[in-house]
Amino acid sequence: MTQTTDLRGTIPERGSRNGSGGLALAVILLGQFMAILDVNIVNVALPTMRADLRASGAGLQLVVAGYVISYAVLLITGARLGGIAGHRRLYQLGLASFTLASLACGLAPSTGTLVVCRFLQGAGAAMLTPQVMSMIQRDFTGAARGRALGFYSAVIAGGIVVGQAAGGLLVAADLFGTGWRTVFLVNVPIGAALLLAGPRVLPRDEPAPRTRPLRAELDLPGVLTLAPAVLLLVVPLIMGHELGWPLWGWASLGASAAFAAAFVAVERRVAAAGGRPLVSPRVLRAPLLVPACVAIVFGPATWSSFLFTTTLHLQGDLRMSPLESGLAFVPCVTAFGLVGLNWQRLPARWQRRAVPAGFAVAGAGYLFVGPLAGGGLAYEALTAAIGFGLGVMPIIMTTALRHVSPGDAADASGLLLTLMQLAQVIGIATAGTLFLSLAESGGSTRHAEYGTGWALAGTVLLGAVCALSLARDRAPARP
Template sequence: MTTETARPALDDRRWKALGVCLTAGFISLLDVSIVNVALPSMERGLGASEATQSWVVSGYALAFGLALAPAGRLGDLRGRRQALLFGLGLFTAASVGCGLAAGPTWLVVFRLVQGAAAGVVAPQTSGLIQQMFQGAERARAFGFHGSVVAVSTAVGPLAGGLLIQAFGTDDGWRWVFFVNVPIGVAALIAGHRLLPRLPVPSDRREKFDPLGVLLLGTGVLALLLPLVQEQQWQGRAKWVLLPVGALLLGVFWLWERIRGSQGEAPLVDLGLFSLRSFTLGTLISLTFFGGLTTIFFVLSLFLQNSVAYSALAAGVTILPFAVASAVGAAFGGRLVMRYGRGLVVIGLSAVVLGLLGVVLAVQLVPGEGVGWAMALPLVIGGIGSGLTVSPNTTLTLMLVPVRRAGAAGGVMQTGQRIGSAMGIAVVGAVYFAHLSNHGRATKALQLGLLTAMAIILVALVLAVADLRERRAHPGSDDLTATPRRGVGESGAGGPGGPQPSAQR
């Protein structure tokens, strides 16, 4: 076989392997939001209490967030292909367990396992993209990845509503989990055939860090637990966990520095944070997801509880955001190498504009017609979301060495999960407080959306500041900086990395 004929086959195989990664990522992220509309069905068909329903939602988020960073590092050390297939298999099996659960306790247990499995899958996807693609192709692949993130997050309520309507309120909740099984099995079969067997580090110093895992896990747990249980845990004592979590993460930081000084590979290479693109990108991702996730949260509550929309109708109302976000992410992946951080600024501005449009639509068109009134603003916000998620992911990870791609992706996505939990806690508190004190659902929704917009504005300020700094000092970007020890060992993102124009 000639080189000319072998190369297209290799390229074709890489893009097919990307399809497997995106399918695994899709079903794991879909389960973040799809269960929200199935909670009443769980209450009716399984007798799930409010506490059980809370853990079905928050337990998944907790386990997901806790698994991300250690799973990313595990993939870096033992191979991302093996880690992805293991996580996908565990996720599929746990979905079967959730669907067959004979009681509320078993449902929560399998839901925790499902969340942990999703946390194993997520960093392998970004790591494999880093490893399989370079330069403009990598940006395009992250564009497809951004489309999947956007669609899976926004289409969950619609998919859940369709399944509940098709299978009834007593057993419809089971199919919210069963729907993952055929997709997961097909992805596993395709993954065994298509995912490349890429090399893993042979350096003996590359060992796992169990104490680092313990410190990071308990720190993240202490931060997330009071946030995801904000509505269920009454009183202020829960907030004591936040400084405890901050302290544990501080100890984790010191421990990782000690390991680095001793020549041992840490769980998270702290030198990554010397890369401005990684640090700023992670902060932008944290704050953006802190606002983005809450949009669907308060809109679903408002449409179903106050406008009397069905779960299906509420999902259809949010669908324009999902479709527009997928389109925006696809274009963002193609344009990010040309416009860099400026594209993220445009995307965040569009999201803010779209949210303002939704706030006005709710005010001007009360009642059942509100869904039609907010369609155009949701399209604008969706396009902005697509132009934010995909380009920001590309810019955040593009200078990360391939051998650290899994851990770096895990850190970034841990930030997303923490941001989402913080956003829902803050926006939910604003929404429920106004609803409880004044009983005006429209005003409560508007205040909630304005709070989400304020969180997204923080991300916009960070992006604008970074853009201005790069334009004022074009020679000071990461491409000309000397990374700390441990970051530059394989080059800035591997061979074929992005050109300086992507940083402008």
């Protein structure tokens, strides 16, 4: 059976109804685009959402974090379910779940309902997104795979760019009086169209032999200890400020530590029994993976925090409309995307040094967030510098995965993506709480930008220190 490398014919005939690789790629990447879009599109709608639903600051943080929590915790499980049940089947199931949850978000009558629906939306994304990379790896070869991965990177960067601007446009348009609800409802017609197109253009799944029981393959004990560990950590961090740090919050943090310890013990037991733990000790022994895991936490944590808190400032003290605040992020996220798309053009020795250098640039930018928080061209140039510096984050994953064996690549990439998503959750919970506390005590969001900027600078500079080991990488990649 032949398999060409032209983009229009990269899918094997046995797995495609019409052999249309370009259409298949468009379908899966549009699904990926929606999932990435919904991480950021909600940011500029937060102040409008707060007024309409009378949501608290903690409620807004949960609206943003709820999606990322379920997405992060279930990401590796979604990838493994795709390998067991079939990537096309899981993509379609995840897309259907995501679309229905988006409809529920758009119709939510209260903050509590919206938060629950965001958790469900994130679970749908966790089923959908791992299948995209798997289908690219399975159905594209040679130069066509390289082009497909290039489009994939463009979609990731584009989702960030478009998310901020599109959120402002949709809220400002106020279509049919829907206000903020449009940022969720826009997914419904797109998702429905993709669901209709999927069975026609995506290759059929071939049965995969199963060597382990389903429970061992999915590591359900790991999921059942990791999920409460994350929730018990994040919820008190988000709710504690507004509730005066009650006793249950501190008890929750202690319980989170206990569940985290249980998760480590469970993973060791699963590995010893010959199962597939979510975090494999063998994967962690790959050169540079541990420092990459540490470094990849700091960048996304500050990035998500910056987008969340700056939106509140732009629509707070600066009195910007949702459209104006969305467009204000365009220089920042465009710089982020440009670096993410073009870093491979750099010589190899510069690529290794780009991560600590980029984090240092972002740290310097965060230091001036407060002094320049009055807006204007200088402020937008500053945010572009922050986006430029943090655009190096894909280099971390690429450098780490160079040293991972092909058999462990899926688990290693899943671990890095999970840590990246969890870092965003913790960043929003901690920096968001700091920002809201400072805004309340100082009486202005500009005052809050000062303290938050310093905290973000310190965090990302720690990431720069951790990334120094990546810059010294000279070991050959695994074949």
